[in-house]
Amino acid sequence: MNNQKLAQPELADVHIEAEGDDLSRSEVILKGALAVGAVYGAMSVAPFVSRALAMSEGGDIGILNFALTLEYLESTFYKEAKTRAKASGDLKSLIDLVARDEDEHVGALTETIKKLGGKPVAEPKFDFPYRGTAGFLKLAQTFEDTGVSAYNGAAPQIKSKEVLGAAGSIVQVEARHAAAIRLQNKQEPSPEAFDPSLDEAKVLKAVEPFIQ
Amino acid sequence: MAVRKEANALSRVAKDPVSRRKFIALGGGSAAAAFLVACGSDSSSTTTTAASSAAGGDAVIAEKFGKGDVGILNYALTLEYLETAFYADVVKSGLFKGSDLATIRKFGSEEAEHVAALTGFVKKLGGKPAPKPKTEFPLKSAKSVLELAGTVENLGAAAYLGQAANIKSPEVLAAALSIHSVEGRHAATLNTLLGESITPDGAFAVPANAKIVLKSVEPFIVS
Numbered sequence: 346m347n348n349q350k351l352a353q354p355e356l357a358d359v360h361i362e363a364e365g366d367d368l369s370r371s372e373v374i375l376k377g378a379l380a381v382g383a384v385y386g387a388m389s390v391a392p393f394v395s396r397a398l399a400m401s402e403g404g405d406i407g408i409l410n411f412a413l414t415l416e417y418l419e420s421t422f423y424k425e426a427k428t429r430a431k432a433s434g435d436l437k438s439l440i441d442l443v444a445r446d447e448d449e450h451v452g453a454l455t456e457t458i459k460k461l462g463g464k465p466v467a468e469p470k471f472d473f474p475y476r477g478t479a480g481f482l483k484l485a486q487t488f489e490d491t492g493v494s495a496y497n498g499a500a501p502q503i504k505s506k507e508v509l510g511a512a513g514s515i516v517q518v519e520a521r522h523a524a525a526i527r528l529q530n531k532q533e534p535s536p537e538a539f540d541p542s543l544d545e546a547k548v549l550k551a552v553e554p555f556i557q
Numbered sequence: 558m559a560v561r562k563e564a565n566a567l568s569r570v571a572k573d574p575v576s577r578r579k580f581i582a583l584g585g586g587s588a589a590a591a592f593l594v595a596c597g598s599d600s601s602s603t604t605t606t607a608a609s610s611a612a613g614g615d616a617v618i619a620e621k622f623g624k625g626d627v628g629i630l631n632y633a634l635t636l637e638y639l640e641t642a643f644y645a646d647v648v649k650s651g652l653f654k655g656s657d658l659a660t661i662r663k664f665g666s667e668e669a670e671h672v673a674a675l676t677g678f679v680k681k682l683g684g685k686p687a688p689k690p691k692t693e694f695p696l697k698s699a700k701s702v703l704e705l706a707g708t709v710e711n712l713g714a715a716a717y718l719g720q721a722a723n724i725k726s727p728e729v730l731a732a733a734l735s736i737h738s739v740e741g742r743h744a745a746t747l748n749t750l751l752g753e754s755i756t757p758d759g760a761f762a763v764p765a766n767a768k769i770v771l772k773s774v775e776p777f778i779v780s
Binding site: 439442445446447449450453493496497500501502506507509510511513514515516517518519520521522523524525528533534535537538539540541542 | 660663664666667670671674714718721722727728730731732734735736737738739741742743744745746748749754755756758759760761762763764
């Protein structure tokens with residue numbers, strides 16, 4: 346949180362969803378007004394803000410909340426694994442690293458949803474039925490590979506270039522986790538030349554058994 | 558220092574009427590500020606937003622490889638040709654055996670599949686695929702080769718990430734993303750073999766613009 350250089354940072358955070366590719370003239374004006382307001386603190390643009398917020402309940406927030414649900418799952422899974430996976434050595438370090446990354450993803454997605462004017466989904470309660478290191482690794486591999494496919498499937502539908510860039514930056518980290526977990530599992534780290542993508546319905550079906 | 562960079566860019570905009578106009582023209586760039594702040598990245602690497610990379614380090618793609626998606630695909634194709642040639646040379650070098658050699662062969666074959674897919678996409682879009690560059694790599698020891706492989710894969714992943722937001726066609730984007738995460742897997746594998754962090758940028762991977770990427774691979778391209 347280091348946007349104190351902006352006179353009115355809340356204006357810089359307002360995101361506007363356009364219907365289709367063409368922005369209406371008023372939307373272009375609104376965008377400009379918000380940008381100026383963010384830099385100069387022009388109070389005169391304030392009346393536009395509520396309207397902009399109302400417009401921002403679009404697809405990107407939905408996708409971000411979908412991603413947040415998955416990140417909650419991973420974050421909880423690795424937090425628990427610190428004790429439940431009975432790991433030592435390299436695997437223990439890996440679990441700590443991944444737990445930290447997933448936690449940061451949760452934080453970033455939550456903040457972004459709020460800043461775009463949306464409401465972050467509540468953290469679900471999870472139940473992970475596994476025993477020991479082998480059980481942990483098997484489930485971890487499934488979650489990481491599914492996470493990669495989920496982001497890859499959802500990303501082309503993201504409208505905002507900035508949100509797309511951010512999702513890309515997270516999915517690459519998920520892919521790195523997936524490879525490292527697979528190596529621990531004595532599996533091919535990169536099984537295919539092209540990572541498959543999964544649509545939201547398929548991903549939710551895959552993680553449903555773990556959500557209470 | 559993504560966050561501070563963004564703040565600096567904004568304060569520069571506030572002082573400079575020309576970039577202020579550009580900023581207003583970009584408009585929606587505000588969401589970038591939102592996410593970059595949210596990410597709170599502490600990385601000292603260069604972070605480029607879609608807006609700044611389009612204006613700066615990525616102009617070289619249109620110059621060298623053509624405009625739009627075809628240009629981006631040909632840029633990616635050139636990088637994939639380079640990776641394929643690198644792994645082929647490494648296999649021939651005899652520096653690796655056993656499971657390391659198997660990994661190198663596997664990665665090499667995946668890069669070759671990327672070459673084929675990108676070539677197909679360029680043609681499908683009515684473009685002319687970029688030619689295969691002539692390459693030369695320093696293959697002195699197993700350790701230095703692994704280090705180079707790590708550098709190349711991490712750079713490749715960053716290169717794809719740098720272009721994701723510039724791609725127009727959803728189909729091309731989906732293909733690029735499915736390759737991007739594979740490059741990320743390769744990078745993490747090599748980092749593991751090298752005893753380095755699998756996520757050197759932390760929880761958020763950092764993109765690289767085309768200017769930086771092309772400059773980095775220049776030493777390996779003979780013609």
